[in-house]
Amino acid sequence: MRKCSGFTLLLASLCLALICACAQDSGSSPSESIKHPEITEQEKLLPCSECHQQATPEVYEQWFNSLHGIGMVKCYQCHGTYENFKVEPATSVCATCHMDMIEKCPKDQKCWACHTPHSFKRANK
Amino acid sequence: MVQTRRDFLKRTAALSAASYLGILLPFKDVGNALAADETTWHRGSCRLCGTGCRLELGVKSGLPVALRGVPQSRTNMGYLCMKGMHFWKLMNHADRLTTPLYRAKKSDKFKKISWDEAMNIAADKFASAVKEHGNNSVAYYGSGQALTEETYLFQKIFRGGLQTNNVEGNPRLCMASAVGGYMTSFGADEPIGGYADIEKADCFFIIGSNMAEAHPVIFRRVMRRKLDNPKVTVINADPRISLTSRIADIHLQFNPGTDLALLNALAYVIIDEKLHNEQFINDYVTFKKSKGDTIDFEEYKKSLVDYTPEKAATIMGGKVTADQIREVARKFATSKGTLSMWTMGLNQRKQGVWANNLVHNLHILTGQLLKEGADSLSLTGQPNACGGVREGGGLCHILPGHRPVEKEAMRNQVEEAWGIPKGRIPAEPGLHTMAMFSAVNEGKIKAMWINCTSPAQSLPNCNKYNKGLAKDDTFVVCTDIFPTLTTELAANLVLPTAFHFEKTGVYGCTERRSQITRKAINPPKGAKPEVEIVRDWATLLAKKLNDPVIDQCIKPFIGLEPEYALPKAIWEEYSQKLTKGRDSDLSGAPYEVLEGMYDGVQWPAPTVEYAKTGGTVKKFVRGMDPLAEKLKTDDKPYQFYGAGHPDHKLWVWMRPQANPEEMPDADYPFYLSTGRIIDHWHTMSMTGRIPELLRANPYSYIEINPKDATRLGIKPGDMIEITSRRGTNIMPAKVYEGPIEGMVFAYWHDQHPDRMINKVTMDAIDPGSKEPEFKICACKIKKVSGPQALKPYVV
Missing domain, CATH: 3.30.200.210 (Phosphorylase Kinase; domain 1)
Known part of the structure; x- marks a missing residue:
């Protein structure tokens, strides 16, 4: 029971960190200090989505039905895997496929200022 | 509601059995x-x-x-x-091979040796094999991942130097049936159109391809076309519902091997409902019962009476309805542009060429070809199966520039280009892949060079062929960047090679497009580009065999630095002397042109000026293809100049439904099929060493239809024994509404001896293409335990 509470708390922290990160356009990100909850070596061999279908079902659904989800761009591409996990991906990760868009993007803005994380729908202005 | 961690772990343990692994994850x-x-x-x-x-x-x-x-x-x-x-x-992975390794016997441990020693051993072994056992006692087995320069140079030394056509490669296992299909239907290999048709197509017919995982970026283009244009129709025909099906309007799910009936039924509806293009047929089409037996349209039409939608639906297992077949045929025939795409689901079949022909038939009958958005497009699995192997001379029956070995004039052209005596290249094609490894089993191949591929894992029914590879009868050289199951089992000599971007060369992709990659970083100290290795080996071979013709084969390349000048000289020879005047003409695309392009050149590209435009987007169309104008035989807009069809027509073939080699029966009641997963490439020797990719799918599992699982008492994660007449695997179950009832499906990347599915698959071959029937065999399954701890395994 103690483990369950801790895990849930950590997940809540992650979500909070993500919300905070998304609200920021620039400056140091609080998410940089957030690590993935500790998991065993066995658990590290599970695809991210297998846990997160259960742990963060809303996020999973948003991703699964997004262009990234249909196009099979999986969690680890943006967020890394356990050891190099980042709640808020670096903009440079987006540049792997979206260099042309990043060149058009104002330098003081991050991608998710316009594109909602995980669903990647363009936010209404 | 967020599930508790304890509940969650319970569930995931059932989904994917896993355990701590002892593998380096830098x-x-x-x-x-x-x-x-x-x-x-x-x-x-x-x-x-x-x-x-x-x-x-x-x-x-x-x-x-x-x-x-x-x-x-x-x-x-x-x-x-x-x-x-x-x-x-x-590129800098700790497991990279950096020193030549040698063992006299395959049961010995490898010891590190110098490059000089290694080259001497390799030359000695091949020279002595030729002297003692004849030219056909040596063989080259290459890869659709080798650069064109590499494949070309290897085959030049083997054919022109060692006088054997025992030149093969793993593309025989993946696209030989597509070659056979293009040659027999269109008279020329490789597609008429390409990816540019995706954004113009109004109907996609995807059959035998899980492109969402095997060709994700092409899938992305199709997905984008569909999502931006909801009226665009996507049809997915496959015995297994896959991630590709997510964008499909219609999924046709049928018993494995019954798609020939489906394709004939689509032709039946097209003709029955007069949806065929009569003018196109009159102008451009010949109907064939067999190569020497030309028939007319009416006879072809009569042959389809066995494939009414109702009859086909029954043959296919009953999940597809006759109305669905009619609907698909109408959409296929009447869209503004229909683009078919397929991969191994059609190619890796005993009826692989026939299946390819039947897709082409639909395009020919409807005229869904040669116009924007319409094409019959075989997707190629490997980055240079087309450019290096199909075009560069990497199969036992094809010389560079799409020249058949069996034609003397073609051999003479190559001999002249190489400056070697006429008659030097043997007249008989060499051993195709499965025959080559059978010859290894029989001890007939005394020295073999395996480059950039791992047949110990990738051959079908691999237990059978690994017995031969493990014997000391055949001296085996492996060139690779990492240890593989083949280096461990079969190699006497392992030579460390430079990886991509650590050397320079050209890849030719699915759509007749050649693209250069220049060296950007140094390989690890001790690893060398293959072209340098082959040149040095051939220099020694010439001495040991006292054969000046071998010297002549490498004379143009002596003294050139291997990073750029050497591959450039090889490409110059290949493109200027061997492709010039052929349908795959790349004489307008020297390195300087390729380096100036973002994305390379599509052949035919006979002049520099033309190549700089990007080359030919559509073959055979006057105004779009310079050869169509140059080789025209009349004033019609389309000119089918391929060497395979003397009548300059497209050929529609009668190809009846035929069962796979092995059908389920009382002893082995399930169909087994195999395929790729997005995170892994082939035998996992590369992707298994990238932590993110390894973890995403650390091992294979067997997909089982929920109805079958319920019937057999199988739950997710249970360990399942999969047995065929050839071998056994044990892997965890994934109970999934993917494979049709009565079929199971496994991924083939896993190197672990218990989960290497090619121990179970079938080595029957298509009689035309000689491509094995990986995709269908019979098996039985049984639960052997509940979920077990597993370790990922990368040799």
Whole structure:
């Protein structure tokens, strides 16, 4: 029971960190200090989505039905895997496929200022 | 509601049995695809599938730091899949081979030796095999991942130097049936159109391809076309519902091997409802019962009476309705442009060529060809199966430039280009892949060079062929970047090679497009480019065999530095002397032109000026293809100049439904099929060493239809024994509404001896293409335990 509470708390922290990160356009990100909850070596061999279908079902659904989800761009591409996990991906990760868009993007803005994380729908202005 | 961690772990343990692994997973927190000032970016092609994505390698202080897509590229428009994003992590991997390794006996341990020793041993063994056992006692087995320059040079030394056509490669296992299909239907290999049709197509007919995982960036283009244009129709025909089906309007799910009936039924409806293009047929089409037996339209039409939609639906197992078949036929025939795409689901079949013919038939009957958005497009699995192997002379029956070995005039052209005596290249084609490894089993091959591939894992029914590879009868040289199951089982000599971006050369992708990758970083100390290795080996061979013709084969390349000048000289010889005047003409595309392009050149490209436009988007169309104008035989807009059809027509073939070699029966009641998963490439020797990719799918599992699982008492994660008449695997179950009832499906990347599915698969071959029937065999399954702890395994 103690483990369950801790895990849930950590997940809540992650979500909070993500919300905070998304609200920021620039400056140091609080998410940089957030690590993935500790998991065993066995658990590290599970695809991210297998846990997160259960742990963060809303996020999973948003991703699964997004262009990234249909196009099979999986969690680890943006967020890394356990050891190099980042709640808020670096903009440079987006540049792997979206260099042309990043060149058009104002330098003081991050991608998710316009594109909602995980669903990647363009936010209404 | 968030599930508790305890509940969650219980569930996931049932989904994926896993345990602590003892495998090196180096993490470097780099991968910055935004250019820092000190990072330089080097354009090239992706190393993995056959899409031909263009990307840039970021290099900082001489080390790779990231990959990113090239937005201007007409293949990928800047997008990369996950394998393509990550493969730079292999360049400095701790497991890279950096020293030649040798063992006299395969039961011995390898010892490190110098390059001089290694080259001497390799030359000695091949020379003595030729002297003692004849020219056909040696063989080359290459790869659709080798650069064109590499395949070309290997085959030149084997054919012109060692006088054997025992030149093969793993593309025999993946696209030989597509070659057979194009040659027999269109008279010329490789597609008429290409990816540019995707954004113009109004109907996609995807059959035998899980492109969402095997060709993700092409899938992305199709997905985008569909999502932006909801009226576009996507049809997916496959015994297994896959991630590709997510964008499909119609999924036709049928029993494995019954798709020939489906394709004939579509033709039946097209003709029955008068949806065929009569003018196109009158102008451009010949009907064939067999190669020498031409028939007329009425006879062909009569042959289809066995394939009414109702009859076909029954043959296919009853899940597809007759009305669905009619609907698909109507959409196929009446759309503004219909684009068919397929891969191994059609090719890796005993009826592989026939299945290809039947797709082409539909395009020919309806005229869904040669116009925007319409094409019959075989997707190629490997990055250079087309460019290096199909075009560069990497199969036992084809010389460079699409020249059949059996034709004397073709051999003479090659001999003249190489400056070697006429008659030097043997008249008989060599051993095709399965015959070559059968000859290894029989001890007839005394020395074999395996380059950039792992047949110990990738051959079907591999237990059978691994017995021969493990014997000391055959001396085996392996050139590779990592240890593989083949280096461990079969090699006497392992030579460490440079990886992609550590050397220079050309890849030719699915759509007749050749693209260069220039060296951007140094290989690990001790590893060498294959072209340098082959040249040095051939120099020694010439001495040991006292054969000046071998010297002549490498004379143009002596003294050239191997990083750029050597591959450039090889490409010059190949493109200027061997492709000039052929349908795959790349004489307008020397390195200087290729280097100036974001995305290379589509052949035919006979002049530099034309090549700089990007080359030929559509073959056979006057005004779009310079050869169509040059070789025209009349005033019609389409000119089918392929050497395979003397009548300059497209051929529609009668090809009846025929069962796979092995059907389920009382003892082995299930169909088994296999395929790729997005995170892994082939035998996992590369992707298994990238932590993100390994973890995403650390081992194979067997997909089982929920109805079958319920019937057999199988739950997710249970360990399942899969047995065929050839071998057994044990892997965890994934109970999944994917494979049709009565069918199971396994991924083939896993190296673990218990989960190497090619121990179970079938080695029957298509009689025309000689491609094995990986995709269908009979098996039985049984639960052997509940979920077990497993270890990922990478040799």
